[in-house]
Amino acid sequence: MNNAAHRDEFTLIDWIKRQQPDDPRVRLGIGDDAALIDFVDSYNAVVTTDMLMEGTDFTFPPASPFLAGRKSLAVNLSDLAAMGAVPHSAFVSVSLPRRGKTWTEEFFGGLFDLAKEFDIAIAGGDTNSWDGPLVVSITALGTPGPRGVITRSGAQPGDWIFATGEFGGSIAGHHLTFIPRIREALSLTHHVDVHAMIDVSDGLASDLRHLLEASGVGAIVDATHIPISSAAWELSVIDGKTALEHALGDGEDFELVFCVSPSDGQRLLDNPIEEIRYTPIGVITDEAHYLLNNERGETSPMPQLGWVHRV
Amino acid sequence: MNNAAHRDEFTLIDWIKRQQPDDPRVRLGIGDDAALIDFVDSYNAVVTTDMLMEGTDFTFPPASPFLAGRKSLAVNLSDLAAMGAVPHSAFVSVSLPRRGKTWTEEFFGGLFDLAKEFDIAIAGGDTNSWDGPLVVSITALGTPGPRGVITRSGAQPGDWIFATGEFGGSIAGHHLTFIPRIREALSLTHHVDVHAMIDVSDGLASDLRHLLEASGVGAIVDATHIPISSAAWELSVIDGKTALEHALGDGEDFELVFCVSPSDGQRLLDNPIEEIRYTPIGVITDEAHYLLNNERGETSPMPQLGWVHRV
Numbered sequence: 001m002n003n004a005a006h007r008d009e010f011t012l013i014d015w016i017k018r019q020q021p022d023d024p025r026v027r028l029g030i031g032d033d034a035a036l037i038d039f040v041d042s043y044n045a046v047v048t049t050d051m052l053m054e055g056t057d058f059t060f061p062p063a064s065p066f067l068a069g070r071k072s073l074a075v076n077l078s079d080l081a082a083m084g085a086v087p088h089s090a091f092v093s094v095s096l097p098r099r100g101k102t103w104t105e106e107f108f109g110g111l112f113d114l115a116k117e118f119d120i121a122i123a124g125g126d127t128n129s130w131d132g133p134l135v136v137s138i139t140a141l142g143t144p145g146p147r148g149v150i151t152r153s154g155a156q157p158g159d160w161i162f163a164t165g166e167f168g169g170s171i172a173g174h175h176l177t178f179i180p181r182i183r184e185a186l187s188l189t190h191h192v193d194v195h196a197m198i199d200v201s202d203g204l205a206s207d208l209r210h211l212l213e214a215s216g217v218g219a220i221v222d223a224t225h226i227p228i229s230s231a232a233w234e235l236s237v238i239d240g241k242t243a244l245e246h247a248l249g250d251g252e253d254f255e256l257v258f259c260v261s262p263s264d265g266q267r268l269l270d271n272p273i274e275e276i277r278y279t280p281i282g283v284i285t286d287e288a289h290y291l292l293n294n295e296r297g298e299t300s301p302m303p304q305l306g307w308v309h310r311v
Numbered sequence: 312m313n314n315a316a317h318r319d320e321f322t323l324i325d326w327i328k329r330q331q332p333d334d335p336r337v338r339l340g341i342g343d344d345a346a347l348i349d350f351v352d353s354y355n356a357v358v359t360t361d362m363l364m365e366g367t368d369f370t371f372p373p374a375s376p377f378l379a380g381r382k383s384l385a386v387n388l389s390d391l392a393a394m395g396a397v398p399h400s401a402f403v404s405v406s407l408p409r410r411g412k413t414w415t416e417e418f419f420g421g422l423f424d425l426a427k428e429f430d431i432a433i434a435g436g437d438t439n440s441w442d443g444p445l446v447v448s449i450t451a452l453g454t455p456g457p458r459g460v461i462t463r464s465g466a467q468p469g470d471w472i473f474a475t476g477e478f479g480g481s482i483a484g485h486h487l488t489f490i491p492r493i494r495e496a497l498s499l500t501h502h503v504d505v506h507a508m509i510d511v512s513d514g515l516a517s518d519l520r521h522l523l524e525a526s527g528v529g530a531i532v533d534a535t536h537i538p539i540s541s542a543a544w545e546l547s548v549i550d551g552k553t554a555l556e557h558a559l560g561d562g563e564d565f566e567l568v569f570c571v572s573p574s575d576g577q578r579l580l581d582n583p584i585e586e587i588r589y590t591p592i593g594v595i596t597d598e599a600h601y602l603l604n605n606e607r608g609e610t611s612p613m614p615q616l617g618w619v620h621r622v
Binding site: 027028031032033034035036037038039040041042043044045046047048049050051053055056079080082083085089091093094095123124125126128130132133135137139141142144149151152153197198199214 | 338342347348352356360361367402403510
């Protein structure tokens with residue numbers, strides 16, 4: 001046994017452990033064979049997991065280790081937000097490239113910063129190192145919000161479709177710095193009856209399609225209502241695609257798309273919730289179509305845009 | 312968007328989903344932004360996570376994709392066993408090398424086989440592919456056993472130290488085919504008051520050391536009592552290390568080491584639990600030492616053997 005090497009890993013684990021404040025939700029944390037967590041008054045848990053790989057989800061540069069750590073947790077929080085869940089605890093597994101103590105601590109620093117901001121306990125994990133690129137896998141647990149979980153499958157014909165924030169051009173930087181919409185989701189579910197919700201990781205057109213398929217409904221989206229980011233406009237100048245194409249097709253906006261009844265939709269417009277930006281972008285229909293109205297009032301099928309998954 | 316590629320990932324996810332039987336513990340499974348799981352009558356969950364990498368945890372060959380999938384879940388079940396927990400659900404994230412549909416389905420097949428054997432629901436995950444080697448990260452959830460969780464930190468001076476199974480030479484094949492000691496742990500905690508327990512992943516000497524450190528106690532281990540596997544004997548012929556050194560130092564036996572009071576220890580010997588093999592290997596002491604008695608009655612410090620972690 002190489003004691004120095006052995007000590008290296010336990011030193012890292014000790015350091016990670018020292019960064020975690022005492023938390024009543026974590027009855028037994030880092031350092032045993034498993035953690036014991038306490039959901040306090042819930043028999044149910046919302047669980048999501050995402051694996052991020054260097055070269056796919058971030059590259060160094062433009063990403064810093066800090067931002068890579070931050071993003072690794074943020075994408076999981078975005079999934080909890082999409083369920084209307086309250087963050088509880090997270091488990092962080094890594095295959096670390098051997099880039100030194102500072103690099104590793106900055107990576108975890110970005111992750112812990114966001115964990116603190118959204119009050120999610122880092123309750124365990126698995127640290128490995130290898131000669132390969134950074135791989136991070138986080139499992140985030142939450143508890144259902146006061147009105148239960150919001151799925152993708154509850155959209156009803158006539159519902160208004162809303163989106164938070166703005167869309168497109170995330171690759172220019174937003175995908176590393178976005179704020180997971182936890183607060184927005186909890187506030188929205190408090191104010192109105194959210195029928196269905198999804199977070200936009202593959203792209204607005206693509207993820208809304210997933211919601212429609214899960215709900216067994218159709219939709220008409222109004223192109224003129226889609227909030228387009230300045231990054232999408234800037235990219236459109238460079239690559240010749242329209243800003244709308246970027247807004248509909250680009251991945252990793254990590255905004256929320258959600259559906260509410262027309263009366264709740266009207267309420268959201270008449271009495272805007274403070275500090276949350278949301279925009280009505282279309283309506284749910286009972287027909288098996290997915291349409292886009294353009295600025296000239298023409299209706300066409302929603303273009304097939306979005307992130308390509310390859311397995 | 313490349314539709315064919317897009318379809319590939321969703322085809323895999325659909326296939327995975329179809330392999331999972333309906334399970335009342337999974338109220339919302341694969342296919343939404345997160346799963347909703349039901350602990351039925353527990354506010355607490357036991358959670359463990361392990362990341363396995365091709366090249367470190369298995370190579371192809373001698374591993375088959377089936378056995379790699381099996382091992383990826385088995386190491387997590389071994390951690391649940393060490394806590395005396397009842398398996399509940401697991402979340403599987405992968406970065407898959409692009410080796411074709413058959414390879415991928417065999418990998419998941421090994422995993423699902425073991426999940427079925429130990430009644431753990433596959434409730435979600437994240438599928439990715441890349442040009443790198445296979446990386447698997449599984450988070451397994453359990454519920455505390457009838458007498459609560461068993462930690463590493465409860466060993467008391469005078470306790471007898473027991474070990475399940477036998478040790479050494481796991482690299483010859485056992486590390487791919489071992490049976491996680493879930494049933495043994497639940498049976499033992501049912502029959503006696505287990506004070507402390509750990510599963511042996513780093514090696515018997517190393518992991519018992521972790522238990523002693525967590526409990527703040529010492530130990531004297533009797534070398535002649537350690538159950539040595541035939542694989543350890545076979546390796547000793549080849550490499551010149553003794554079989555005992557293999558038994559103490561080799562990693563990935565995935566057996567349990569546990570501590571009970573002398574009266575419970577005597578009960579385990581007088582009334583052997585059917586179908587479980589366990590052996591008393593030493594005693595816990597209140598002195599800050601960790602000693603090994605050899606076959607000549609000589610006592611020496613436990614050698615520093617075991618798996619090397621490098622970060």
